[in-house]
Amino acid sequence: EAGVAQSPRYKIIEKRQSVAFWCNPISGHATLYWYQQILGQGPKLLIQFQNNGVVDDSQLPKDRFSAERLKGVDSTLKIQPAKLEDSAVYLCASSYGAGGLYNEQFFGPGTRLTVL
Amino acid sequence: TQLLEQSPQFLSIQEGENLTVYCNSSSVFSSLQWYRQEPGEGPVLLVTVVTGGEVKKLKRLTFQFGDARKDSSLHITAAQTGDTGLYLCAKRGYALNFGKGTSLLVTP
Numbered sequence: 001e002a003g004v005a006q007s008p009r010y011k012i013i014e015k016r017q018s019v020a021f022w023c024n025p026i027s028g029h030a031t032l033y034w035y036q037q038i039l040g041q042g043p044k045l046l047i048q049f050q051n052n053g054v055v056d057d058s059q060l061p062k063d064r065f066s067a068e069r070l071k072g073v074d075s076t077l078k079i080q081p082a083k084l085e086d087s088a089v090y091l092c093a094s095s096y097g098a099g100g101l102y103n104e105q106f107f108g109p110g111t112r113l114t115v116l
Numbered sequence: 117t118q119l120l121e122q123s124p125q126f127l128s129i130q131e132g133e134n135l136t137v138y139c140n141s142s143s144v145f146s147s148l149q150w151y152r153q154e155p156g157e158g159p160v161l162l163v164t165v166v167t168g169g170e171v172k173k174l175k176r177l178t179f180q181f182g183d184a185r186k187d188s189s190l191h192i193t194a195a196q197t198g199d200t201g202l203y204l205c206a207k208r209g210y211a212l213n214f215g216k217g218t219s220l221l222v223t224p
Contacts, residue, residue: 004158033211042120042204042214043159056211091158098210105212107158 002026004108006092012114018080021111025073025094031055033105034067034077035091043091049075050098079113087115120205120215128221132194137218139205140187148188149212150179153202162190164208195222 005024013019025032030051035043046065048055051072060067064083069075079086089110095103121140129135139148147166151159163172165181165188172179176199178191192199200222206212 035212041216042206043212044214045211048211093158104161107160109157 004092004094004106006090006108006111008111009109010112010114012116013082014116015084016081018078019082019113020076020078021090021092021113023075023077023092023108025075025092026106029094029096029106030072031095031098031103032069032075033093033095034075035093035107037089037091037110039088046077046090048098055098082113082115084115087113089113120207120213122203122205122215122218124218125216126219126221128223129195130223131196134191134193135195135220136189136191137203137220138187138189139215141207142186144185145181145188145207146185147208148181148185149206149208150188150190151204151206151214153204153217155201159202159204159214195220197222197224 007022032049034046036046037043046060047057047067049069052069065079067077089112091110092108093105095105097103123138149164150162152162153159163179168183168185170181176193180189202217202219204214204217206214
């Protein structure tokens with residue numbers, strides 16, 4: 001079974017530039033998550049989708065970050081404009097359902113963003 | 117957001133040694149999960165503990181959930197270089213609330 005795919009794996013940009021990340025979840029998984037993991041910290045949820053609807057985006061900096069999952073499958077996360085503090089690994093995860101103890105989340109390898 | 121504190125932050129040991137890492141909270145967990153994250157990869161679920169006092173074993177890894185469900189520990193027996201990674205505990209809700217992790221380095 002194919003896992004969660006993310007691209008690109010690495011991205012280096014200058015501050016104030018824009019960047020976009022792509023995620024393809026495991027087939028059949030209705031729930032998709034984007035996490036931000038700053039060096040030395042655990043992942044922090046940015047946004048959660050259930051199919052193509054947003055369940056939770058309370059920690060998404062909406063002045064610069066946006067995300068979409070138009071057809072309920074693939075998702076993109078965009079940052080515009082980027083700041084130095086956005087340097088982090090951006091992890092995508094998916095699960096069959098939402099919540100519940102046994103809806104295991106499967107993570108992709110992440111995109112490492114460096115903002116100079 | 118429930119704050120999860122993990123200790124130690126860093127740990128460097130030699131192969132064959134035993135170690136324990138901890139995850140604590142001031143609030144009660146309904147359940148707790150442990151993940152391992154290897155460099156360049158996403159976290160991978162190791163175990164879920166639900167019942168206070170519960171002990172689960174996964175080969176050389178032993179996970180314990182405190183009786184009061186406010187703390188948990190992960191003990192590794194006879195560590196191997198393949199155990200190197202970031203060990204994260206997480207509270208499970210609709211999404212995951214992670215601690216900062218313990219970075220473990222096992223050297224030959």
